[in-house]
Structure formats: structure tokens, C-alpha cells
Amino acid sequence: MNDLLRKGMKINHLRLAAALMADGKLTDAAHTLGIAQPAASRLASEIEAIIDAPFYRREGRGIALTAEGRALAIRADRILNEIGDAGREIDELRRGLTGTVALGAVTGPAIDLVLPVVRHARIDMPDAQIEIEVATSDHLRDMVLDRRLDFAIARLPDDASASQFDYMPIGIEPMSIIARRDHPLLRAKTPIGIERLLGYDWVMPPSGAILRQTVERSLRDLGHAPPARVLNTSSFLLTLAAVGQSNAIAPIASAVAQIFGADGQIKTLETTMNLAVDEFGILTRAGAHLTPTADRVRDLVNDMIKRNKTA
Structure with a gap:
């Protein structure tokens, strides 16, 4: 880095390198920096002279950084963010916490x-x-x-x-299975077996979500297939609404189940499943x-x- 500084590397060179990595076009990078495109082209030429290597190449309607250009841009982005963090820290120290x-x-x-x-x-x-x-x-x-x-x-x-x-x-993050307060399963003998749970609709996040993976892995380890009838949603509010207005059940974080079960509308089912996310x-x-x-x-x-x- 000292060698680059000695050769004339300045903050504006670093800003252009970071902007080009983010924007992929010289015109967009110039706009980000608030300068004209000729000025951005001049900075790019200066960078090539300083690093003694091509900085970028034209590719389609944009540009692609060379290996040398990308190495500079990654570190330029880091340096600029550190400078920004330093300003923020100085301001906080000046004003207290x-x-x-x-x-x-x-x-x-x-x-x-x-x-x-x-x-x-x-x-x-x-x-x-x-x-x-x-x-x-x-x-x-x-x-x-x-x-x-x-x-x-x-x-x-x-x-x-x-x-x-x-x-x-x-x-780990403990999980619970919830149901509405007058759900038929709450009249069942506890702990509730998996076969009975699988007889109802489930509300779960889409495939690939860690909560769903946890449930499906637990069922698989116990020799059961995933629930046959599933409402897929990433919306927590829709999950609560579906559970509260139907016989559907849903796995959610135990901490959340405790909060939303405080008014008695939602109940945690006592089951034979021991669920916890990684x-x-x-x-x-x-x-x-x-x-x-x-x-x-x-x-x-x-x-x-x-x-x-x-x-």
C-alpha cells in the first residue's frame, strides 16, 4: 500500500474502484461519484499507471474488472468503509453514546x-x-x-x-407446535403422537427454510414422511391467522409461542416431537x-x- 501511495494513489482512485465494482459501468460509477464520465475515465487511466496493469476490460454494454482491478476494488471498498466507520465513531465519541x-x-x-x-x-x-x-x-x-x-x-x-x-x-433455538385454543388435539391424550399431528393441515415456511428443514428432518429420523397437507408461507402473521381460524397446526419458535399464547388464544401442543433449530x-x-x-x-x-x- 505504501508503494501505491508513493505512486500517487488517492481517495478518488479508491472511490472509483469501489464504484466500478458495484455498478459495472463507467457512466454509472461516474454518476455515483458525482463526476463527469471523462473525469472517471481519466481516474481509471491514472489507476492503470499506478498499478502498472489493466484496470478493467469492456464486456458487453458494461465493464469487468481485471484480476488486478478487482483486487484493488475489494480493498478500496474495505478502506472506504473503515473511513466511514471512523467518522461515525469519532462523532459518537464526541457526543457520547x-x-x-x-x-x-x-x-x-x-x-x-x-x-x-x-x-x-x-x-x-x-x-x-x-x-x-x-x-x-x-x-x-x-x-x-x-x-x-x-x-x-x-x-x-x-x-x-x-x-x-x-x-x-x-x-439452540427451541421450537413448539401451536394450535388454536379449542383445537381437537387439546382434548387428546398427551403427549400427542406424530400420527395424530400428521392428520391435520400444517402451516410452514417454504421449502428450504431452516425451520421447515428441522421439522422434516425430525419426522424423517422418526420414520415419518413430511406432512401431506401444508400451507406454505413466509408470513408470520398469516401463520398465526391460519392457526387461529382453522384446525391447522404450525411449528414456531418457542419464545414466540409463549408471547402469542399469553392471551390464551394460541396454545402450545405437548407432543412426542423434540424440536430445536441448529x-x-x-x-x-x-x-x-x-x-x-x-x-x-x-x-x-x-x-x-x-x-x-x-x-
């Missing part, structure tokens, strides 16, 4: 961990703004890598991309340095985890 923290969580931990943490944060950091994203692990992981989230409570990928994250395991934990970008406010919120999450374990 204020600013915005963006965190994500899968459904169960969002209820068990994030909501209590937000209540504590309101007292601990009254001027901080906390944004919460509740989604599936794959979506949350993408948001962490794209820097749209400071950190997430989600599952670590089981492939090579796991190296992109720093990870602190928390535990381990989840706290995910941050590998090597990321959180701002003081985000770091404090993560500390509050860790405190809540320890409190729950000793309760």
Missing part, C-alpha cells in the same frame, strides 16, 4: 434477547437509536457483510463463507471494529445471554 445501531436477529432470539436488550439500552443510552431487522439467517448474514447491520444474532453458514464472520455461539450466535464481519455505541449494545446482548443461563 449516541448515534444509530443496526442489529438483526432470527425470530426466537428477537423475542428472548433483543427486546429485553432494547429496554435496557433505553436506560443505558437514552440518546441512541436502535434499528432491528428480524429475518432469516441467510438474509441477516448478507446484511452484516453489506454493512447494513452492525451485527446479527443468527446462524453461521456451514460452508467456506463462514470465514467472513467472527462468531460467538449462544445456543445453534445460533452473534455474527459480526470478520475483523470489524464496532463503534462505541454498537459495541455497548453487543455487550448488553452478552449480559442478557449470561443472565438467561444463570436464571
Whole structure:
């Protein structure tokens, strides 16, 4: 890097490299930077002179970075984001624990961990703004890598991309099967056997969702086929509505079942199935340095985890 700086590499060169990697067109990259296309072309020529290699090649109606260009662009994007984070951190240090923290969580931990943490944060950091994203692990992981989230409570990928994250395991996510309060199964002998459960419609997320995979794997391990009649939906509200207005049953996070069962409209079925989704934990970008406010919120999450374990 010192050699590139000595040769004249400047912030505008890094900004163009990052913009070209994101936009794929010189005109779009120029627009992103707020400069004319000739100025962008001139910066690209300067980059090629500095790295002593082709920066990009024309491909169809756009451009494709060369191997050397992409190597520069990846690091340029990282450098620019670090500079942005530094500005955000300096601003927070100047104003105290204020600013915005963006965190994500899968459904169960969002209820068990994030909501209590937000209540504590309101007292601990009254001027901080906390944004919460509740989604599936794959979506949350993408948001962490794209820097749209400071950190997430989600599952670590089981492939090579796991190296992109720093990870602190928390535990498994217990699941329950719910039904409406006057469902026929609630009059059955407990625990309810799988054969009786499979006699009803099920409401589950689409194929490939981890909750559905967990249910189908558990049934398969016990020698049963998946439910024959399934309403597929990723909408939690539609799941609750379908369960509340029919004889359908649904697997959901136990923490959620407890919350929505508090008014007695939804009941948790006592069954012979022992459901739990794979381990989840706290995910941050590998090597990321959180701002003081985000770091404090993560500390509050860790405190809540320890409190729950000793309760």
C-alpha cells in the first residue's frame, strides 16, 4: 500500500474502484461519484499507471474488472468503509453514546434477547437509536457483510463463507407446535403422537427454510414422511391467522409461542416431537471494529445471554 501511495494513489482512485465494482459501468460509477464520465475515465487511466496493469476490460454494454482491478476494488471498498466507520465513531465519541445501531436477529432470539436488550439500552443510552431487522439467517448474514447491520444474532453458514464472520455461539433455538385454543388435539391424550399431528393441515415456511428443514428432518429420523397437507408461507402473521381460524397446526419458535399464547388464544401442543433449530450466535464481519455505541449494545446482548443461563 505504501508503494501505491508513493505512486500517487488517492481517495478518488479508491472511490472509483469501489464504484466500478458495484455498478459495472463507467457512466454509472461516474454518476455515483458525482463526476463527469471523462473525469472517471481519466481516474481509471491514472489507476492503470499506478498499478502498472489493466484496470478493467469492456464486456458487453458494461465493464469487468481485471484480476488486478478487482483486487484493488475489494480493498478500496474495505478502506472506504473503515473511513466511514471512523467518522461515525469519532462523532459518537464526541457526543457520547449516541448515534444509530443496526442489529438483526432470527425470530426466537428477537423475542428472548433483543427486546429485553432494547429496554435496557433505553436506560443505558437514552440518546441512541436502535434499528432491528428480524429475518432469516441467510438474509441477516448478507446484511452484516453489506454493512447494513452492525451485527446479527443468527446462524453461521456451514460452508467456506463462514470465514467472513467472527462468531460467538449462544445456543439452540427451541421450537413448539401451536394450535388454536379449542383445537381437537387439546382434548387428546398427551403427549400427542406424530400420527395424530400428521392428520391435520400444517402451516410452514417454504421449502428450504431452516425451520421447515428441522421439522422434516425430525419426522424423517422418526420414520415419518413430511406432512401431506401444508400451507406454505413466509408470513408470520398469516401463520398465526391460519392457526387461529382453522384446525391447522404450525411449528414456531418457542419464545414466540409463549408471547402469542399469553392471551390464551394460541396454545402450545405437548407432543412426542423434540424440536430445536441448529445453534445460533452473534455474527459480526470478520475483523470489524464496532463503534462505541454498537459495541455497548453487543455487550448488553452478552449480559442478557449470561443472565438467561444463570436464571
